[in-house]
Amino acid sequence: MTDLLEMTAAQQAELVRQGEASPAEVFDFWRGRAAADDLGAYLWVADGPPPEAGELPPFAAKDLFCVEGVPSSAGSRILEGYRPPYTATSVRNLQAAGAAVLGKTNQDEFAMGSSTENSGYRPVENPWDRTRVPGGSSGGSAAAVAAGSAPWAIGTDTGGSIRQPAALCGIVGMKPTYGAVSRYGMIAFASSLDQCGPLTRDVTDAALMLRHLQGLDPCDSTSLGIPGEIPLPSDERLDGRRFGVWGLEEEGLEPGVADVVRATLATIEELGGSVEEVEMPSAGLGLSAYYVIAPAEASANLARYDGVRYGPRSAGNGDLTAMYERTRHDGFGDEVKRRIMIGTYALSSGYYEAYYGKAQKVRTKIVEDFRAAFEKVDLLVTPTSPTVAFKLGERTADPIAMYLSDYFTVPMPLAGTPAISIPAGLSDGLPVGFQIAGPAFSEARILEAAYALEHAIGFEGVPVLR
Amino acid sequence: MIEREQVLHVAKLARLSFSDEEVDRLAPELSKIVDYVEQMDRLDLEGVEPTSHVVELQNVLREDVPRPSLPKERALEQAPDAADGGFRVPTPGQVST
Numbered sequence: 001m002t003d004l005l006e007m008t009a010a011q012q013a014e015l016v017r018q019g020e021a022s023p024a025e026v027f028d029f030w031r032g033r034a035a036a037d038d039l040g041a042y043l044w045v046a047d048g049p050p051p052e053a054g055e056l057p058p059f060a061a062k063d064l065f066c067v068e069g070v071p072s073s074a075g076s077r078i079l080e081g082y083r084p085p086y087t088a089t090s091v092r093n094l095q096a097a098g099a100a101v102l103g104k105t106n107q108d109e110f111a112m113g114s115s116t117e118n119s120g121y122r123p124v125e126n127p128w129d130r131t132r133v134p135g136g137s138s139g140g141s142a143a144a145v146a147a148g149s150a151p152w153a154i155g156t157d158t159g160g161s162i163r164q165p166a167a168l169c170g171i172v173g174m175k176p177t178y179g180a181v182s183r184y185g186m187i188a189f190a191s192s193l194d195q196c197g198p199l200t201r202d203v204t205d206a207a208l209m210l211r212h213l214q215g216l217d218p219c220d221s222t223s224l225g226i227p228g229e230i231p232l233p234s235d236e237r238l239d240g241r242r243f244g245v246w247g248l249e250e251e252g253l254e255p256g257v258a259d260v261v262r263a264t265l266a267t268i269e270e271l272g273g274s275v276e277e278v279e280m281p282s283a284g285l286g287l288s289a290y291y292v293i294a295p296a297e298a299s300a301n302l303a304r305y306d307g308v309r310y311g312p313r314s315a316g317n318g319d320l321t322a323m324y325e326r327t328r329h330d331g332f333g334d335e336v337k338r339r340i341m342i343g344t345y346a347l348s349s350g351y352y353e354a355y356y357g358k359a360q361k362v363r364t365k366i367v368e369d370f371r372a373a374f375e376k377v378d379l380l381v382t383p384t385s386p387t388v389a390f391k392l393g394e395r396t397a398d399p400i401a402m403y404l405s406d407y408f409t410v411p412m413p414l415a416g417t418p419a420i421s422i423p424a425g426l427s428d429g430l431p432v433g434f435q436i437a438g439p440a441f442s443e444a445r446i447l448e449a450a451y452a453l454e455h456a457i458g459f460e461g462v463p464v465l466r
Numbered sequence: 467m468i469e470r471e472q473v474l475h476v477a478k479l480a481r482l483s484f485s486d487e488e489v490d491r492l493a494p495e496l497s498k499i500v501d502y503v504e505q506m507d508r509l510d511l512e513g514v515e516p517t518s519h520v521v522e523l524q525n526v527l528r529e530d531v532p533r534p535s536l537p538k539e540r541a542l543e544q545a546p547d548a549a550d551g552g553f554r555v556p557t558p559g560q561v562s563t
Contacts, residue, residue: 289503338499440521
């Protein structure tokens with residue numbers, strides 16, 4: 001069964017369909033791989049083949065997805081031991097399609113971070129170089145797929161938390177259009193930005209997973225689903241496709257990353273596509289707006305963790321308010337506290353207009369940037385991350401340096417538009433991600449272009465799998 | 467620049483308690499982040515409408531009929547201190563020294 005390790009999820013599903021492997025055999029193989037993980041990618045691994053194991057191979061779910069009876073803590077000590085009484089719609093959709101939950105993956109606490117070092121439990125190591133971060137916040141999901149301890153995984157993306165770790169671990173990660181996938185049962189960070197999506201070995205698996213994930217859900221009034229079925233991509237040409245490039249002149253972009261992106265632009269032209277530069281005059285200020293909007297929404301969403309309904313409680317001095325404050329002091333990590341403080345400050349009396357009101361206007365400007373760009377081109381391309389995977393500990397002392405990791409991925413959630421990151425090559429032996437973004441609900445178009453490039457690039461997987 | 471007093475005020479609003487050392491560390495950290503986000507001032511935002519939600523949504527109505535929901539026992543079973551069919555908490559305003 002070791003050849004399962006070399007197969008994509010779609011290939012494994014085909015094996016099961018042909019009767020050459022049983023769902024239980026496939027599940028057991030991956031359960032063994034997940035249990036043997038030593039990168040810190042998992043916080044919990046399933047112990048036996050569950051009844052929903054069907055045609056599709058099992059998937060790893062970021063810890064913030066609620067799964068009934070299974071520890072779901074969003075990587076935070078404040079939810080340590082929490083076992084939800086219900087299951088997230090996205091997880092249920094995959095279960096209904098015959099994919100079982102393999103395990104819960106490590107993440108930055110409440111998805112706040114770009115390196116998974118803000119996990120309340122332990123950091124995750126990058127399988128390409130164990131002294132480096134896997135990116136974040138879905139770092140456990142990305143590392144598990146890259147290292148072959150999960151065939152595929154789901155994560156969430158609020159400012160880049162699927163795409164950036166996918167880039168740093170050399171796999172595919174996609175953030176769908178806001179509303180494509182239900183948020184019901186996802187432990188919330190910033191509700192107007194959070195979106196669930198796939199982390200996979202290749203583009204076809206991303207399409208296959210998204211097909212099952214997406215859909216309107218009466219339990220999430222912001223969910224819409226994607227019109228029509230997501231087709232599995234098959235076209236290896238890009239004839240007539242117009243690509244707009246943004247960000248190659250940005251300060252802080254590593255030369256090695258820029259080289260891989262330029263080589264990929266040349267590949268686009270070889271495949272029949274055209275490439276032109278696109279102006280995104282406001283997108284560079286996306287991070288500034290993001291670090292008002294996301295913390296503001298988080299400060300409200302995280303008000304519920306008060307030691308009353310779930311999670312551990314710290315005693316305080318016998319007074320209710322003191323109990324709240326003590327529980328929150330002990331349960332939240334430093335970055336989460338910083339963001340609650342920033343968000344509360346930005347929403348407090350006298351500052352609302354100067355910060356939150358302004359950030360919402362910047363958001364409008366960014367939406368306009370995308371609208372103008374997509375009048376000229378079909379797809380927008382950028383580096384996914386300005387750098388390759390950085391060293392563990394390198395940016396933990398400087399929050400702003402950490403935030404800059406999401407420079408190219410933050411504008412899309414602010415505009416609600418979809419984007420994918422595919423591995424495009426190596427710089428100093430570490431993977432470089434290439435980001436392809438499109439207008440709302442253009443997932444099929446993005447996946448087609450990603451597929452064509454994937455085949456032309458021929459990126460070879462993680463060293464441990466070779 | 468965010469001063470110590472502001473940190474303490476915001477912490478109170480957010481129901482977070484900090485030690486003196488933590489407050490000393492937070493004041494400059496938060497100031498740096500606030501300085502960073504003030505780069506928004508580089509854009510001319512005169513007359514720009516705010517965006518709070520990116521996708522056009524329509525109000526959805528449904529019949530208001532009773533449906534089964536989470537049983538009370540299940541809703542209580544994750545609580546650190548459940549008693550008598552409810553969540554037990556310390557009495558508000560009872561500060562013992």
